[in-house]
Amino acid sequence: MSADFLQFLFSGITVGATYALVGLGFSIIYNASHVINFAQGEFVMLGGMATVFFYGAGLPMPLAMAMAVAMTIFIGMALEKFAVEPAKGASIVTLIIITIGASIFLRGLAEVLWGRNFHSLPPISGSDPINIGGALVLPQSLWVVGGTIVIVITLAWFFNRTMTGKAMVASASNPLAARLVGINLKFILLLSFALSAMLGSIAGILIAPISLAYPGVGIMLGLKGFCAAILGGMGNPMGAVLAGLIVGISEALTAGYISSAYKDAVAFIIILAVLFLRPNGLFSTGGTERV
Amino acid sequence: MSPLNMPGRNGLLALIATIMVLPLMLPNAFYFDIVILIGLNSIVCIGLNLLIGYAGQISLGHAGFFGIGAYFSAILTSTYGWPATAAMVVGAVVVGLLSFIIARPIMKLQGHYLAMGTLGLGVIITIVLTQESDLTGGPDGMPVPGFSIFGWEPYGETVWYWIIAAVLVATVWLSLNLIASPVGRALRAVHGSEIAAETLGVNVVKYKVLVFVLSAIIASLAGSLFAHYTGFITPDTSGFIHSIQLVTMVVLGGMASTFGAVAGAAILTILPQLLTVFHDYEHLVFGAVLIGTMIFMRRGLVPTLADLFNGRQK
Amino acid sequence: MKPGLFRHLTIAAAAITMAVGVSNSDAKAADPIKIGSFLAVTGGASFLGDPEKKTLEMYVNKINADGGVIGRKLELILYDDQGNPANTVPFVKRLINDDKVDILLAGSTTGSTMAAIPFVEKAGIPFISFGGAGVITSPVKKWVFKTPHTDTLAVQKIFTDMKARGISKVGLLSGSGGFDKSCRKQVQTLAPGSGMTVVADETHGKGDTDMTPQITKIKGTAGVQAFMYCGFGAATSIVAKNYKQLGASMPHYQTHGSASKSFIKNAEGGAEGVRLPAAALVVVDALPASHPQKKVAGAYKAMYESKTGDSISSFGGHAYDGLMIAVEAIKRAGSTDKAKVLAEIEKTSNFIGADGIYNLSASDHLGLDEASFVMVEVRNGDWKMLK
Known part of the structure; x- marks a missing residue:
């Protein structure tokens, strides 16, 4: 493999890992509520921005990060409590508009709180690139990829091995039956927003030293993450992770070998191609409409 | 169906009356401009409402069709010296063909997959318009020559007001009639439950494709008019944000209500002008207003208000 | 929410009406x-x-x-x-x-x-x-x-500096914004007359977080002597960081679009050695006291x-x-x-x-x-x- 190819691949994996985390957030909320949360990208933005400002206010870095995650989780729960829960039973389009309203609101909030400039966050372990087979990779990229792996494994454990996680899976596949066995659906819903906000903010913190933090940073990441979630088959968390990586790597390879002008279109072209061939996503087994 | 006893006749008459009286109350060109933009947005939203409200299909990429119409008018008239009407028709035909080709695979998608598919389509259109800068002027946009029809060039807000008003009334009339026709009934059946409709012998895909193409063509025509009216367009006219604005107008006004689409367009066109008083807090307030309206009037403004005034409707 | 919304609307409407009332009166001294x-x-x-x-x-x-x-x-x-x-x-x-x-x-x-x-x-x-x-x-x-x-002035200035350093082959990266595209066009238009050749011409998208693929490609282009970036905002710092990450050593030029302190700060060392044309205002502290703009700026x-x-x-x-x-x-x-x-x-x-x-x-x-x-x-x- 040539060094150039490796370079493109690492770039793609790093970016793809962020798409994966955002896509994962979409999937978790979708599973619990059948809501597409268009404010998912704003969780990423909040994680990065809040860390920058807590750190700037003099808090030590680990505490600043923890505070930022806590704050984003709180905002995620507030979003569920005050915007999504009251709209229970509304149509898909209505819910889409509510979450888009929320994303505009959160961007507005960040602008008022922290201004509109872009800011950087120091990388966790320096900025001297590491040579891997001729490709030069930033340590922060390894943090992003490593962080994503840890999160994915933890989540897999959570959904398969813990009572609460199993309850979340159960209520996603059959809400009525879940309620009958005593699962508190309201709590599951709240938890799903908290979890997604946490994922988003961690992604935001990990990526901030690479992408910088500014109020609009979440817009494109949110859209690409949505691509990943759909491509992976909505509500299929591991599918979203895989699809996020596929999108990221395809983009990097397109930019490197074909045309960098149409790089941003790649994700959407893949999506359309896949949807036309497999209308329920790449990793889905298909479903039926209830009459 | 006779035009005199068509459904929504009272609403149409009220709309015409409003259009006749409004110019007397508009103090200057700025207010005319806002009303013209409301008219243009209404035209797109009425088409989109047929798709969202009646056929139950989301489109998060309709601004793409609007943008194609706008750019066909701009490029053909300025670069190639075509007459404006011909450019407008060609734009509409191209959008009609494009939407027809993609309608079948797109309309097979459900719910969120459909949202993603249409969103992706719109984003790709925007990227093409942005990247092909030799043709489109790139992200900075391009100027558009004035509109002309049979050698007559409408100029100034008052003249445009009447043009847009006429197109709006025609679109409302078309929409009301379509809804009352067998096609409209079939659409409502599709919205209720697709599988049920299919079992009853409704050719679901055919009707969905029909409405998709129709709404795309309406958007393209409105895009052409918009381009000539404002005299300058950028790829943003085809962008995701604009698509979202259009859907929001439809939903805010009230899905499955032609006049709801008009009301939604009016509110969301005026709102940013009113919110300028909030300065830095503009986005915060706008987001909150969106969330609030959707929660408390989730069926949209016009249906909710209609229910309040007469408990008759469902 | 509903009454609140309408109250705001009313207030705003009143404000607009008042503004109209004021502006209708003739301008007095x-x-x-x-x-x-x-x-x-x-x-x-x-x-x-x-x-x-x-x-x-x-x-x-x-x-x-x-x-x-x-x-x-x-x-x-x-x-x-x-x-x-x-x-x-x-x-x-x-x-x-x-x-x-x-x-x-x-x-x-x-x-x-x-x-x-x-x-x-x-x-x-x-x-x-x-x-x-x-x-x-x-x-x-x-x-x-x-x-x-x-952008015409900026590109001219950059080309003048490149020529003085004996550079004639430039690899270009630009973003997708209006400024970026316009700057790219100036580079293409002015290059032949200035004895410059654009040997690589790459772009990146809005909101991109990693431009290493494009820079890798430019770096690997045969004959390239200098790297130039046309862009604005956060991307300027990301490009500088990526450029340093890839260990590229040829001269790196950006435009006046990068002439803010936040470019240097957010590039975290990546901006070191980057050359760009800037307004005197940006370097006012470094200006000699005799410079005409020193006082105003x-x-x-x-x-x-x-x-x-x-x-x-x-x-x-x-x-x-x-x-x-x-x-x-x-x-x-x-x-x-x-x-x-x-x-x-x-x-x-x-x-x-x-x-x-x-x-x-x-x-x-x-x-x-x-x-x-x-x-x-x-x-x-x-x-x-x-x-």
Whole structure:
């Protein structure tokens, strides 16, 4: 493999890992509520921005990060409590508009709180690139990829091995039956927003030293993450992770070998191609409409 | 169906009356401009409402069709010296063909997959318009020559007001009639439950494709008019944000209500002008207003208000 | 929520009605001079609109505190168009027809400015734009001026510097924004005449977080001697970081779009050695005391930084120059008569601003030349002026 190819691949994996985390957030909320949360990208933005400002206010870095995650989780729960829960039973389009309203609101909030400039966050372990087979990779990229792996494994454990996680899976596949066995659906819903906000903010913190933090940073990441979630088959968390990586790597390879002008279109072209061939996503087994 | 006893006749008459009286109350060109933009947005939203409200299909990429119409008018008239009407028709035909080709695979998608598919389509259109800068002027946009029809060039807000008003009334009339026709009934059946409709012998895909193409063509025509009216367009006219604005107008006004689409367009066109008083807090307030309206009037403004005034409707 | 919404609507409607009432009365000597503005205060171009807005507000207040202009106060009416030309058009009409402003100091982006021009020309109001691209004032439009340096000047300056270093083959990376594309076009247009060859021509998308694939490709292009980036905002720092990450060692050029301290800070060492053409304002501390702009630019920097707490960028300087040129012209005209003010703006000569020294005329509505740029290099995290 040539060094150039490796370079493109690492770039793609790093970016793809962020798409994966955002896509994962979409999937978790979708599973619990059948809501597409268009404010998912704003969780990423909040994680990065809040860390920058807590750190700037003099808090030590680990505490600043923890505070930022806590704050984003709180905002995620507030979003569920005050915007999504009251709209229970509304149509898909209505819910889409509510979450888009929320994303505009959160961007507005960040602008008022922290201004509109872009800011950087120091990388966790320096900025001297590491040579891997001729490709030069930033340590922060390894943090992003490593962080994503840890999160994915933890989540897999959570959904398969813990009572609460199993309850979340159960209520996603059959809400009525879940309620009958005593699962508190309201709590599951709240938890799903908290979890997604946490994922988003961690992604935001990990990526901030690479992408910088500014109020609009979440817009494109949110859209690409949505691509990943759909491509992976909505509500299929591991599918979203895989699809996020596929999108990221395809983009990097397109930019490197074909045309960098149409790089941003790649994700959407893949999506359309896949949807036309497999209308329920790449990793889905298909479903039926209830009459 | 006779035009005199068509459904929504009272609403149409009220709309015409409003259009006749409004110019007397508009103090200057700025207010005319806002009303013209409301008219243009209404035209797109009425088409989109047929798709969202009646056929139950989301489109998060309709601004793409609007943008194609706008750019066909701009490029053909300025670069190639075509007459404006011909450019407008060609734009509409191209959008009609494009939407027809993609309608079948797109309309097979459900719910969120459909949202993603249409969103992706719109984003790709925007990227093409942005990247092909030799043709489109790139992200900075391009100027558009004035509109002309049979050698007559409408100029100034008052003249445009009447043009847009006429197109709006025609679109409302078309929409009301379509809804009352067998096609409209079939659409409502599709919205209720697709599988049920299919079992009853409704050719679901055919009707969905029909409405998709129709709404795309309406958007393209409105895009052409918009381009000539404002005299300058950028790829943003085809962008995701604009698509979202259009859907929001439809939903805010009230899905499955032609006049709801008009009301939604009016509110969301005026709102940013009113919110300028909030300065830095503009986005915060706008987001909150969106969330609030959707929660408390989730069926949209016009249906909710209609229910309040007469408990008759469902 | 519902009653709240409608209360706001009513208040806003009342406010608009009052504004109409006021603007309908004839201008009297004591009436304020109305300065209209639309800027990208929020959105992707807010790094332009934000300092421009702060600068206008700050100096309008200062001028009013000092007694105003020709015995009248200044009133700033400012709308946020988010840099989206579709939003600009209604605001332009509002400013012209409803607010009835005397002069327009506006337009953070080229797109917004171009969208506004037809209406401004029709209404006949002096308009000083803060948009970057050369098309704004070339060809000359009767009522339209601009203060920022054009991309043409920047590219010329960069090519001059490259030639002095014996560079003739350049690898280009540009973003997808309006400035980026316009700059790329200038590079392609000017290269042949300057003896330059563009051997690689890559672009990246809006909001991209990693440009290493493009830079890798440019680095690997045969014969490439220097790297040049056309872009704005956060991407400038990301490109510099990626460039350093890839261990690229050939000379690295960016444009005046990167001329802000946040570029250096956010690039975290990646900006070291980057050369770019900048307004004197950006390197004011490094200027010799004899430099004609030292005093003006220094005073602006001191005031901006103490009032806002932000560090200086050349973007706010565009607004400062625009406001001062307008104020001087109104003073000389002795009124806000639009034709007189236009004539006086065109008579602006040897006006020392933050961006450069302006010499305007009926045939030159920009009034700056290549000499208004200084070539700077980032050394030890700060700008170093090159001779």
